[in-house]
Amino acid sequence: MTEQQQPDAPIVEVVRGNPTDEELAALVALVSEAYTTEVAGAVAEEKHISAWMSTRRPMRAPLRRDIPWGRFSG
Secondary structure, three states: OOOOOOOOOOOOOOOOOOOOHHHHHHHHHHHHHHHHHHHHHOOOOOOOOOHHHHHOOOOOOOOOOOOOHHHOOO
């Protein structure tokens, strides 16, 4: 019997012991609830960019750190 999984479906693999169906169901319910709580609380703040910051251009190109000071190599 071949069953297709969704690409984001979590995979549960028992590596030791012999859990019952009820124990696996409790584990999945607990992990799902913890994941849902984590996702709800993990909201990143949107960085506020003023009109001045969004339209400014760099004053000059960044300094090249690979060229020694004064272009002298020794």
